Amino acid sequence: MNLRKASSSWLEVSVVTSPEAAEAAAAQLVELVPGWAEERVDGGVRLVAWLPCDPVSRRCVETLRRRIRQLAAWGLGPGVGQVRVRTVPGQPWETAWRRHFRPFRVGRFLVRPPWARHRRDAGAVVLVLNPGMAFGTGLHESTRLCLRVLPELVRRGARVFDVGTGSGILAIAAAKLGARVVAVDCDRLACEIARANARANRVSDRVAVRCGDLFGPVRGRADVVLMNITAEVLLRAVPLVGRYLRPGGAWVVSGMVAGNAGSVLEAAGAHGLRVERRLRDGEWRAAVLRAAGGRSRAAPAG
Ligand SMILES: C[S@@+](CC[C@H](N)C(=O)[O-])C[C@H]1O[C@@H](n2cnc3c(N)ncnc32)[C@H](O)[C@@H]1O
Incomplete structure (x- = not known):
């Protein structure tokens, strides 16, 4: 991660799962380590990711272990598998990451890892994010959908x-x-990472990171509320969000899939939020919802 010093060795984190449990296990992995590989092994699937060998990664691994145990308790059974970790020499993995993650455009944004050079791209807003850290490098469809609508x-x-x-x-x-x-994030590690990334992007003076559940740590109202989470968490937020949006404010919801987006949008409609725009990328769904009332008075972003 850009806040960590270059690693001389890496943690190889792997989970061998049954094909039925692979998707659920990958969803947990991708929240913590957005870049990972998948390979077929005898009778199952092996998910593998590499993290810098440092205390932040070790905390990521503990969180992953907890989540995988939870999946097993939710009925996915022993097929979910065990999280295995081993230390591997740095250079090959490091260069593999570096080869793999190149700067890429999402709408007006250019997302680049800290080590990558990029050509000047007039009009691009550059976001420096390291792929070896918490969810949100812009690689995931649910993040891309949000980035696409932000400038508007x-x-x-x-x-x-x-x-x-x-x-x-x-x-x-x-x-x-x-x-x-x-x-806001309920995960302390994510908060630490978000703060470090804000510093790396020189916007710490405009981004206050607070740890807590949903709107617990915020005060007042916003012009725009962004939530790329899951349908379950969005449904919890539906009855609350109106208290945190200015009249005419926008609520961007993402992290839903085709099968559960309808329930979120329906619940939001019942709470007076109008669907202004629906977005999709593969199986992923997002939407812009509008609170009743006047539009924001702030000037358009340049
Ligand atoms: C899918 S990631 C989205 C990350 C980033 N915003 C993006 O768009 O790529 C969802 C994040 O929501 C956090 N989260 C989940 N439930 C939450 C809750 N109830 N309150 C606050 N944060 C929560 C998770 O810890 C995780 O970091």
Whole structure:
């Protein structure tokens, strides 16, 4: 991660699962380590990722172990498998990461890892994010959907809440468009990472990162609330979000899939939020919802 010193060795984290449990296990892995590989092994699937060998990664691994145990308790049974960790020499893995993660455009944003050079790209807003850290490098469809709509919604001087900030990518993107952001995550490690990323992107003065559940740590109302989480958490947020949005404010919801987006949008409609735009990328769904009332007075982002 960009906040960590270059590693001379890496942690190879792997989970061997049954084919039925692979998707659920991969969903847990991708929240903590967005870049991972999948390979077929005898009768199952092996998911493998590499993390820098340091205390932050070790805490990631403990979280992953806890989550995988939870999956087993939820009925996916022994097929979910065990998290195995071993230390491997740094150079081959490091170069593998570096080869794999190249700068890429998402709408107006250019996402690049800290080590990559990139050609000047007039008009691109650059986000420096390291793929070896918490969820939110922009590689995931649910993050990309949010990044695509941000420039239309976030105006200079706007107030933004990013609930479930992960690596802080959406909060940093909003801050680079001129917003003042409160970024929330219930995971302390994610908060640490988001703060470090805000510093690396020189927007710490505009991004306040707070640890807590949903809107617990925020005060007042925002022009835009961003939430790339899961349908279950979005449903919990539906009855609350109106208290945190200014009249005419936008709520961006992402992290839903085709099978559960309808229930979130229906519940939001019942709480007076109008669906302004639906977005999709593969099986992933997102939407922009609008609170009743006037539009934000902030000027458009330049
Ligand atoms: C899918 S990641 C999104 C990260 C980033 N915002 C992005 O768009 O790539 C969801 C994040 O929400 C956090 N989260 C889940 N439930 C939460 C809750 N109830 N309150 C606050 N954060 C939560 C998780 O810890 C995780 O970092």
